[in-house]
Amino acid sequence: MKNIPCLDLKGQHEQIKAEIFDAFQKVYEKTAFSGGPFVQQFETEFAEYVGVKHSIGVSNGTTALHLAMLSLGIGPGDEVIIPGNTFIATAWGPSHAGATPVFVDCDPDTWQIDINKIEDKIGPKTKAIIGVHLYGQPFDVDRVKAICEKYKLVFVEDAAQAQGARYKNSVVGKFGDMACFSFYPGKNLGACGEAGGITTNSDEYTHHLHSLRNHGSHHRYHHDEIGYNYRMGGLEGASLSVKLKYLDTWNNRRREIAVLYNKGITNPKIKLQKQEDWSDGVHHIFVVTVDDRDGLVKHLADNNITAAFHYPVPCHLQKAYSHLGYKKGDLPNSEYLADHCVSLPMYPELSDEQISLVIKTVNEF
Structure with a gap:
């Protein structure tokens, strides 16, 4: 038998090649390469899939975490609790916003954040907790959320590896103030290119996120704040709409x-x-x-x-x-x-x- 790789994307993409190429053709015909209708379509579809009001497409999962921190008002002088056992991008979000990540050990059996050790790390500078659905397995949302409510902390889900995972029969991505997703090609739901997203039920956060990802602007050439070029591309949005069906x-x-x-x-x-x-x-x-x-x-x-x-x-x-x-x-x-x-x-x-x-x-x- 020939080699069995740890990950092989070729098989998946051969199955849906015709659909993907047809979707790309439509993007080409409209030349909607940056943001636009195909990203908006995916945002609508993904929000419905997760069961939230809003889905905001961005350039990748790391920028999703960065913008989440900014829109939640987290910045210099703040601390954000995260698990020590996670991909480094979880820590980049707070760091890019000027905050300090505070690392908590993982449980020896589930390998998720050890909830019994979170409160020991909470101090006067603590502003948020980011829980990670690591390896695609949900962490104990209710227990982390209860700690956030007790200490009046912001609660963010890092669902970069967990598109479609269910916690107590509900798809993850709706439990926190917002949730961040990566649609890196190797993810369970991966774009043909780099992409990420944020889900939330907050109209206020969504309005702010739309500005932050687009140079701090709601109206062209009018910039209300320092923003970023963190838009999702049209080809990526179109490919995600195809893959979401599967x-x-x-x-x-x-x-x-x-x-x-x-x-x-x-x-x-x-x-x-x-x-x-x-x-x-x-x-x-x-x-x-x-x-x-x-x-x-x-x-x-x-x-x-x-x-x-x-x-x-x-x-x-x-x-x-x-x-x-x-x-x-x-x-x-x-x-x-x-x-x-x-x-x-x-x-x-x-x-x-x-x-x-x-x-x-x-x-x-």
Whole structure:
């Protein structure tokens, strides 16, 4: 059998190539390349899918987090609590707004933010909490939201990896003051290019976000504030509208694969992510931990299976944040995960034969 990659986008795009190219043709005919009707169409469709009043398309998930912070009034002197175990973009949002990220360790079993440790990090400068639906698995929204309400903090969902995931039977992206999405090509709902989005039920936030993403302007050549060129492109919006129709089908296949992995992987050396009863994730990536990571990765490679690492350096130990004074040992669970995580192949086009081979190979390690 030929190599099984950790991620393979070719299969997905071959299935919908004709639809994507037809959508691109319509964008070309209208020359609606920056913002415009195709972005507006996707915004309407995605807001309906999530179950919110507003969806605001932007250039990528990182700019979504940046604009979310700005529109919520977060800036210099403020602190924003985030998990130490997440992709670095979660921290960029507060940093780009001039605020300081405050990192909280992850739970040793779910690998999501350890809610029991959040309150210890809240201080007079704390303005918000960003919860991350990591790996496509929802965190415990109600508990985080209760802390935000107790301390009068802003609540933001980072749903960059979780398009279509459900928390207590409701699609994520509607629980916070706003939620931020990435539509990077490798995501469960990925554009043909870079794209991101913000969802909210607030008319006020939406009005402000429309200005911020468009040079601080609601009317051409009139700039009410310092703004940004963070618009979504028309080709990206059109491709997302095509893919949104398939998202639930693709996510359900990911769920099937995850069930097979969770039931089939019985090697006691391998630890699987704990799945809470209220969580119906979409398995953007399928992460396991193992003491001998290099050994497992080599064993997989010897059997034509490519693994990946998400994420091998925790946020608090990144050089970019060395000025904050964190040191190794401050967030032990996040650090263990970073040193021992392995991502197995996960995408809807995996065949049952390929999945069986991955399971067999992992169990033989």
